[in-house]
Amino acid sequence: MSNEKNIDFIIRAFDDFDNFIIAGHQEPDGDCLSSQLALSSYLKRRGKSTKLVSAGPFNRPEIKNWEKYFTDTLTESDCSGRTLAIVTDCSSPDRTGPLAEQISGLPLMVIDHHSSGDKFGDYRYIDVNSPSTTLLIQRIIESSGEVLTDEEAEFIFLGFCTDTGFFRHIGSGKPDVFQAVSRMVSAGVSPNATHRVITGGRTHNSRRLLGRILDRSRLYYDERLIVSWEVLTDRKELDTLDRDSDSMYQMFQSIGGVEAVVVIREERENFYTVGLRSNNNTDVGQIAKEFGGGGHQKAAGCSLAGDRESVIIKIISSFERSFT
Numbered sequence: 001m002s003n004e005k006n007i008d009f010i011i012r013a014f015d016d017f018d019n020f021i022i023a024g025h026q027e028p029d030g031d032c033l034s035s036q037l038a039l040s041s042y043l044k045r046r047g048k049s050t051k052l053v054s055a056g057p058f059n060r061p062e063i064k065n066w067e068k069y070f071t072d073t074l075t076e077s078d079c080s081g082r083t084l085a086i087v088t089d090c091s092s093p094d095r096t097g098p099l100a101e102q103i104s105g106l107p108l109m110v111i112d113h114h115s116s117g118d119k120f121g122d123y124r125y126i127d128v129n130s131p132s133t134t135l136l137i138q139r140i141i142e143s144s145g146e147v148l149t150d151e152e153a154e155f156i157f158l159g160f161c162t163d164t165g166f167f168r169h170i171g172s173g174k175p176d177v178f179q180a181v182s183r184m185v186s187a188g189v190s191p192n193a194t195h196r197v198i199t200g201g202r203t204h205n206s207r208r209l210l211g212r213i214l215d216r217s218r219l220y221y222d223e224r225l226i227v228s229w230e231v232l233t234d235r236k237e238l239d240t241l242d243r244d245s246d247s248m249y250q251m252f253q254s255i256g257g258v259e260a261v262v263v264i265r266e267e268r269e270n271f272y273t274v275g276l277r278s279n280n281n282t283d284v285g286q287i288a289k290e291f292g293g294g295g296h297q298k299a300a301g302c303s304l305a306g307d308r309e310s311v312i313i314k315i316i317s318s319f320e321r322s323f324t
């Protein structure tokens with residue numbers, strides 16, 4: 001297996017294949033899909049053929065229009081010949097959902113920035129210090145001697161803004177990140193237009209759903225941890241699948257004294273996905289990992305079976321060593 005930071009090894013590997021199946025995680029976000037789209041554009045410029053796959057769903061408003069570029073199933077002919085599967089923004093193979101099985105026989109490249117997960121894949125390009133996977137795609141394109149097309153820059157910037165909360169999550173000492181953004185702007189990106197794409201277009205009911213989740217929240221550990229939840233009937237009554245997670249976490253994380261946030265979401269009866277955010281040094285990626293999930297130090301997720309209160313109790317207990 002290659003050194004995970006060896007970009008030349010990755011770029012050279014592209015020469016060994018003609019066809020590329022580019023996959024990402026299920027419930028894709030802007031970073032995942034933009035990485036796939038920008039990489040596909042670049043490989044096509046190199047004369048390669050690409051197939052974009054995603055298990056979906058494309059619920060978030062900023063990615064809704066992209067569903068047409070992706071397929072959720074592969075045929076046998078897609079996987080024949082000199083074909084490389086590439087998985088972006090994905091910390092473990094099962095995060096791709098049903099696609100994992102379909103690409104399992106192919107040589108595999110992983111391009112990712114998550115801190116936890118399995119070491120899978122034959123070619124790995126991993127940088128946990130990168131704020132987004134799209135920045136890794138930019139690095140690959142530029143290291144091969146190319147400049148970003150305007151379309152690639154737009155995808156890369158959107159993915160970057162998705163994962164950084166429009167620059168909010170970037171700490172000090174990362175001038176290279178801003179230099180990379182400067183090159184995106186040189187290629188034609190408009191931060192204002194991207195901000196509207198990411199934050200606009202919400203429905204009234206998505207805001208009412210946010211209201212319910214904010215209203216239910218409870219505080220633990222001397223008000224340092226805040227916990228709330230969303231139930232199936234919320235989505236049914238309000239007829240919305242979009243809860244605008246970024247705004248939701250922003251509201252919770254702006255409460256004075258709150259150091260971590262947990263929001264659990266009922267996916268089906270007795271099955272919950274759990275979103276975790278940290279304002280301090282608590283590594284929520286590690287907590288998520290304990291429950292079979294993954295993510296970053298400051299943002300992570302996992303899923304748990306059981307009734308709501310027991311899921312809440314399990315998650316709260318896992319913060320004990322951070323807060324006592």
Ligand SMILES: [Mn+2]
Nearest residue numbers: 031089133163
């Ligand atoms: Mn990402």
